[in-house]
Amino acid sequence: MRSLLLEIQELSVWYGEFEVLRNISLELRSGESIGLFGPNGHGKTTILKTISGLLRPKGGNIFFKGKNINGLSPRERVELGIIQVPQGHQLFPRMTVLENLMLGAYVATAWRKRKENLEKVFSIFPELEKKKQQACSTLSGGERQMVAIGRGLMGDAQILMLDEPSTGLAPKVIEKVIEVVRKIRDLGQSLILVEQNAEYVLDLTERIYLIESGEVVAKGVGQDLLSNDRIKEVYFGRVGG
Amino acid sequence: MRGKSIFELIYKIRWLVLFAILVAVPLLISNPYLLHLIILSLMYSVLAASWNLTLGYLGVFNFGHIAFFAIGAYASAIFGRTFGVTPWLTMFFGAGVAAVSGVLICLPVLRLKGVYVALITYAFSELGHYSAYGLSDLTGGSSGLVGLSTFHILGSTFDRFGEVGYYYVAACLFVTFIPTMWWLIKSNFGLSIIALRDAPNYAISRGVSKARQHLLIFLVSAFIAGIMGAFSAHYNRVVYPGLFGMGYSCDVLSMVILGGPGTFYGPIVAAFLLTFLIDFMQGLGPYRFLISSTLIILVVIFRPGGLSSLLEIVKLRKFKGIRQEENLLE
Amino acid sequence: MNLYQIIAIVISAIILGSIYALIAVGLSLCWGTIRIFNFAQGALLMLSAYLTWYFAVSLNMLQFSYLVVIIIICSVMFGIGLVLEKVLVEPIIGRSNIVVLAILTTLSASIFLQNSVLLIFGPRSKQLPKTIEGVAKFGGQVIGYHELLIVVLTLFILLGFRFFLKKTKVGMALRSVEQNREAALLMGINVSWVYSLAFGISTLMAALGGIMIGSIYTLTPTIGEAPLLKAFIIVVLGGLGSFEGTILACYVVAIIEAFSTYFVGLFWSPIILFALMILILILRPSGLLGEAE
Numbered sequence: 001m002r003s004l005l006l007e008i009q010e011l012s013v014w015y016g017e018f019e020v021l022r023n024i025s026l027e028l029r030s031g032e033s034i035g036l037f038g039p040n041g042h043g044k045t046t047i048l049k050t051i052s053g054l055l056r057p058k059g060g061n062i063f064f065k066g067k068n069i070n071g072l073s074p075r076e077r078v079e080l081g082i083i084q085v086p087q088g089h090q091l092f093p094r095m096t097v098l099e100n101l102m103l104g105a106y107v108a109t110a111w112r113k114r115k116e117n118l119e120k121v122f123s124i125f126p127e128l129e130k131k132k133q134q135a136c137s138t139l140s141g142g143e144r145q146m147v148a149i150g151r152g153l154m155g156d157a158q159i160l161m162l163d164e165p166s167t168g169l170a171p172k173v174i175e176k177v178i179e180v181v182r183k184i185r186d187l188g189q190s191l192i193l194v195e196q197n198a199e200y201v202l203d204l205t206e207r208i209y210l211i212e213s214g215e216v217v218a219k220g221v222g223q224d225l226l227s228n229d230r231i232k233e234v235y236f237g238r239v240g241g
Numbered sequence: 242m243r244g245k246s247i248f249e250l251i252y253k254i255r256w257l258v259l260f261a262i263l264v265a266v267p268l269l270i271s272n273p274y275l276l277h278l279i280i281l282s283l284m285y286s287v288l289a290a291s292w293n294l295t296l297g298y299l300g301v302f303n304f305g306h307i308a309f310f311a312i313g314a315y316a317s318a319i320f321g322r323t324f325g326v327t328p329w330l331t332m333f334f335g336a337g338v339a340a341v342s343g344v345l346i347c348l349p350v351l352r353l354k355g356v357y358v359a360l361i362t363y364a365f366s367e368l369g370h371y372s373a374y375g376l377s378d379l380t381g382g383s384s385g386l387v388g389l390s391t392f393h394i395l396g397s398t399f400d401r402f403g404e405v406g407y408y409y410v411a412a413c414l415f416v417t418f419i420p421t422m423w424w425l426i427k428s429n430f431g432l433s434i435i436a437l438r439d440a441p442n443y444a445i446s447r448g449v450s451k452a453r454q455h456l457l458i459f460l461v462s463a464f465i466a467g468i469m470g471a472f473s474a475h476y477n478r479v480v481y482p483g484l485f486g487m488g489y490s491c492d493v494l495s496m497v498i499l500g501g502p503g504t505f506y507g508p509i510v511a512a513f514l515l516t517f518l519i520d521f522m523q524g525l526g527p528y529r530f531l532i533s534s535t536l537i538i539l540v541v542i543f544r545p546g547g548l549s550s551l552l553e554i555v556k557l558r559k560f561k562g563i564r565q566e567e568n569l570l571e
Numbered sequence: 572m573n574l575y576q577i578i579a580i581v582i583s584a585i586i587l588g589s590i591y592a593l594i595a596v597g598l599s600l601c602w603g604t605i606r607i608f609n610f611a612q613g614a615l616l617m618l619s620a621y622l623t624w625y626f627a628v629s630l631n632m633l634q635f636s637y638l639v640v641i642i643i644i645c646s647v648m649f650g651i652g653l654v655l656e657k658v659l660v661e662p663i664i665g666r667s668n669i670v671v672l673a674i675l676t677t678l679s680a681s682i683f684l685q686n687s688v689l690l691i692f693g694p695r696s697k698q699l700p701k702t703i704e705g706v707a708k709f710g711g712q713v714i715g716y717h718e719l720l721i722v723v724l725t726l727f728i729l730l731g732f733r734f735f736l737k738k739t740k741v742g743m744a745l746r747s748v749e750q751n752r753e754a755a756l757l758m759g760i761n762v763s764w765v766y767s768l769a770f771g772i773s774t775l776m777a778a779l780g781g782i783m784i785g786s787i788y789t790l791t792p793t794i795g796e797a798p799l800l801k802a803f804i805i806v807v808l809g810g811l812g813s814f815e816g817t818i819l820a821c822y823v824v825a826i827i828e829a830f831s832t833y834f835v836g837l838f839w840s841p842i843i844l845f846a847l848m849i850l851i852l853i854l855r856p857s858g859l860l861g862e863a864e
Contacts, residue, residue: 079759095747488686
């Protein structure tokens with residue numbers, strides 16, 4: 001049985017007077033890849049933000065390798081190896097590709113390994129090496145996403161969290177992104193993947209949590225969930241418009 | 242439901258009670274210095290309330306309001322001195338000039354956002370400061386103008402009766418302008434301002450004109466500040482460049498901030514409190530600027546709602562009919 | 572007006588513009604990183620000049636070296652900047668109306684500093700000595716060695732700062748906070764520490780500017796007010812947040828100021844600048860070169 005890397009117990013998060021996450025519990029084992037699936041705006045990104053320390057929960061606990069990290073700052077969590085590739089790339093627009101990647105290795109533990117991690121990233125995304133001195137605001141959407149993922153890889157992550165890496169991209173680029181995520185996963189990286197697209201999340205993850213209206217409404221292994229009515233409703237509901 | 246308590250009764254006729262108190266004050270207080278402080282308090286409370294109109298209710302980052310006060314003071318003084326007109330009239334001239342400058346500064350303010358408004362209004366009052374020093378032929382330069390004429394009634398000046406005459410002038414100004422501002426805020430016009438501040442797109446779609454609002458509020462608040470400035474000029478019988486200065490501005494600003502910008506009674510009460518407090522410290526001279534500046538910092542950091550938010554903790558809130566007001570700094 | 576006069580005016584503008592550059596870059600840094608406008612910049616300039624006077628003249632430490640005094644003052648002022656950030660800025664970080672709150676706190680702080688200095692040092696004007704006495708003469712123009720040093724020094728400081736921003740890890744962190752604060756947090760950057768650093772550097776710039784101004788003009792407690800206003804005009808013209816635009820605007824404003832002083836006298840030139848500022852803001856509310864808010 002693989003060790004428990006991340007455990008979230010009964011998390012409750014509020015935006016002002018609104019409870020946006022209620023009673024969220026989930027777990028991630030070492031080397032596992034889990035998916036957070038569900039419709040837009042229902043709390044998936046909020047969960048990631050809380051794990052990264054950008055938001056403080058009103059109730060509940062987050063344990064990383066058995067230790068409660070509720071009181072840790074975002075910086076301390078990155079130092080532990082909790083790395084997020086946020087939604088919408090969130091690059092530093094006027095900095096070059098290289099600078100963005102380097103910032104991914106900002107914390108001391110990752111900074112020491114920055115040269116070798118950079119080589120790894122360039123081997124995965126050779127296009128980026130060619131454009132490494134280019135400012136990110138001049139890149140295409142697909143290239144930006146690659147930089148964003150590359151930047152996440154520079155952080156020497158214990159847990160890598162990807163927030164909707166495929167959204168808004170052209171099909172060819174999505175293919176590439178999925179291939180990269182699959183490769184990372186196969187190398188043993190523990191992953192949390194947030195996705196709206198059922199096909200990708202089923203393909204890339206071992207277990208899925210279905211998040212709706214800020215709550216975990218279903219969870220299970222991909223195959224089991226395929227027959228789950230809620231997933232069908234969400235999946236077909238989206239397709240149906 | 243409880244029966245009407247004595248406090249509720251007083252609240253209902255509060256304007257009448259206040260009026261009675263105001264009339265009675267000089268009959269009850271014979272100490273001229275105490276009366277002087279009350280006169281200053283009345284003056285500052287109207288000034289602070291007028292600043293509150295733009296800073297608090299309109300939500301404009303107006304950091305130059307003191308200039309209107311100073312412009313009113315100087316204009317009234319210069320006009321009176323040049324043409325030998327009585328202060329009763331030059332007061333309105335001063336207020337008029339201040340009002341015009343209010344409209345003038347409002348125009349760029351309309352076009353700008355956020356911090357740029359602060360820059361422009363700050364620069365405006367500093368420019369006034371600078372001009373007061375520089376146009377020394379007109380303004381008396383760094384020493385200002387002294388020995389200004391004061392209020393006359395039936396041929397004799399108010400000095401004859403100690404502070405009492407001035408007190409009633411100040412009280413009249415207070416009784417005229419405070420209710421005017423109250424009415425302005427509580428009227429439909431006032432509601433439209435709050436609407437524009439809190440939900441601009443909706444308000445505009447319902448026909449609220451931002452330009453008209455701003456111009457009117459700037460006009461009124463500058464006019465009121467100007468007239469109080471003129472009163473100050475003929476009460477203290479001196480004008481000097483420091484009236485434009487940031488130190489003086491800070492004094493009055495601390496009244497608005499301490500009272501709670503965007504609330505009505507807050508700045509008025511704070512003006513009284515601070516006038517007495519500052520006088521208590523007066524023996525320390527320029528130390529009072531240290532106090533008012535520190536006060537602003539403390540209030541901003543710890544209780545941005547000012548006095549008004551403290552009052553909420555007190556029983557006052559339980560009374561029927563007192564609406565909770567929106568506070569700008571919270 | 573002949574060529575000699577024009578060159579003389581331009582020279583004095585360059586000297587003035589260099590000093591403005593330090594103040595304006597500091598303001599721009601605070602705005603870019605922390606998103607606040609530091610109204611205390613002028614007072615900090617003044618404070619630095621007075622402290623220098625105290626050490627250099629009153630304590631007569633000049634006997635050791637002006638350089639040593641300057642280094643001490645710079646360190647002290649940097650420290651004061653860090654302290655002020657903790658007191659005036661950090662408590663209000665995260666509040667929705669942080670811009671106006673910061674104006675209130677920094678404005679109040681400047682009043683506090685001004686009046687403190689007035690109380691401690693008295694209203695009589697003082698004078699900071701120049702570093703090098705004497706003038707250089709060339710082509711009919713005269714320029715003091717000290718003033719020349721100021722221009723050269725400022726150039727080094729600005730270049731050094733630019734180097735710091737572009738080539739060092741900390742500088743990169745600073746830029747990242749400016750460009751995307753939340754992403755910077757996700758990189759593990761200590762944003763709160765970056766805020767302190769930005770404010771400290773900004774104060775340091777003001778400190779240097781203060782020493783320069785105090786050595787050219789007479790030192791009074793209000794010496795910081797006029798440069799602050801000019802700096803306001805500069806950041807409006809150059810656009811908040813644009814480093815190059817700000818530097819350019821410094822010299823443009825200095826040139827306009829120098830020429831208008833020549834033509835309409837010392838009194839009217841600030842008024843002309845003020846009118847210019849209003850004009851620019853009316854035509855282009857986001858400044859001439861800056862980002863659209």
